[in-house]
Amino acid sequence: MNTTTPRLTADQVTQYQTEGYTMPDGPVFSQEKFDRLFNHFEKKLAEWPYDERPEAMDTPHFSDPALNEWALAPEVVDLVEPLLGPDILLFSTHFICKPKGDGRRVPWHEDSAYWRKLLDPMEVATVWLALDPSTKENGCMYVIPKSHNTGKKGFSDYEDVDTNKSVFPTEIIKSHRKDELAVPCELQPNHCSLHDARTQHGSAANTSDIRRCGWTLRFVPATVRLNPEFQDRQLMYQARGKNLLNQPLADPTKDYTHVNDLRRRLNVKAH
Template sequence: MTVTAQSRLTAGALDFYHDNGYITLPRLFPAAKFDALRRRFEAALGALPDDVRPEDMDVPHFTDPELFEWLLDPGVLDVVEQLVGPDIALFSAHFFCKPPGDGKSVPWHDDAYFWRETISPAERAITVWLALDPVSEENGCLRVLPGSHLPGARTYRSVGDPDSVFAEELDPACVDEADAVPIELAPNECSIHASTLIHGSRANVSSRRRCGFTMRYISTDVRFNHEEVGDRHQIYLARGVDRAGNQYADPTVPNPALVAHRGTGQNYVGARRPGGARPGSG
């Protein structure tokens, strides 16, 4: 499927997305623009404090407004518009980096479950998952269950694995791993998935790093719960007009105080994790 962010999704591509809950695209950005994003990530990774895991580089755009050059890229928004409509808000972003040898796992989950306190309906968010490194089964690529974005009963339980990124996971009775599809990507390729799609990723025990940049979007008729979570999160109008009375932040103004308020180990969008982070797509 030869779709890029600079072209329209074909009818076949849209049908595949609606049937399966995800799609993959090659070459999201022009080469020079992708290389600039990767350099920006490497600088951010190099500046991490010693006590912060590289998996926890959530909401980097809150303190680095230059990232909006990629997050609000017109070609990316052209693709997003075909999935959420013409009025678009940037919901969140995340550099998700699994270092070689001890990169943490992400248990089976759907994003909407963890975002239900932040946006409503959370089922209408999408994630663009851009590979910054070569991503394969060996180094812990995203794995998805095709068709699992459709409504169905789901039960969560606590995670006992100390190497897991977060503390809740779908009950194994809700997951048939035999149906799992690995999303292997070259740098600058991406996948897009619905917030209700069941997905996860294994730990990275390989000798190769695995990093992706997630860009998350909603229609502006999705309600952002600013009253409850505005002290630790904010959204941005990306295209079109507001439809839900939302409050939008200024992308030119960094907000380090908001990041600080999220606290150590509270780096993910969504419901609070007991003693740890908020989950996101991994």
């Protein structure tokens, strides 16, 4: 299926290319379609293991193919086609749900740092879809513009941080960041931001009385290849166009719970 109504303006495409992020206009889904996604997530959250943090709902679509109704929807893929071209694969998704009161901070990081040996080349566009209001008060994401084009280009140096307070165990060292340039990506439910995998971003803890949940949907052009050594990540889905490298692709109607089980056994805690 080809895009018939561009979802990004020319200025937004330019901003993404030069700044490493952009904020599309308007809601992503119809209200009815978004409400069904929201209710579906609420059921998942209610069944989430009590001993696992709700910020850690990584690759939920592997074991819940119903999510692909939204992850592969034209309303979403239309957002990334102007950035990636017509041949697109869904690489990953992640619910990052910060509970009210004690939602953990997301340390400054580049998504690419988690995938440096997994993807070749490193070209990923993330759709950050708000399920709840995402504001400065409840821990919205901040991005550092143009950080995707720094000398490090997505591979800064990292240091350990307190895992009792942070979603991830490491953070970009301060000398490799320009925190004073950080921009908040405040969003209402059913609205989204887009960012490049190499863009530095993070978010504060949620100490407010309002939950903050977002769903990241990560897409790559079909010219990107997965490293077969990573057996816990060998699932990509055709989102649009052609499978240019003839890679093995997942069936969006099939349950791959065994892959998430493998990830748990390997203690994989990343994007």
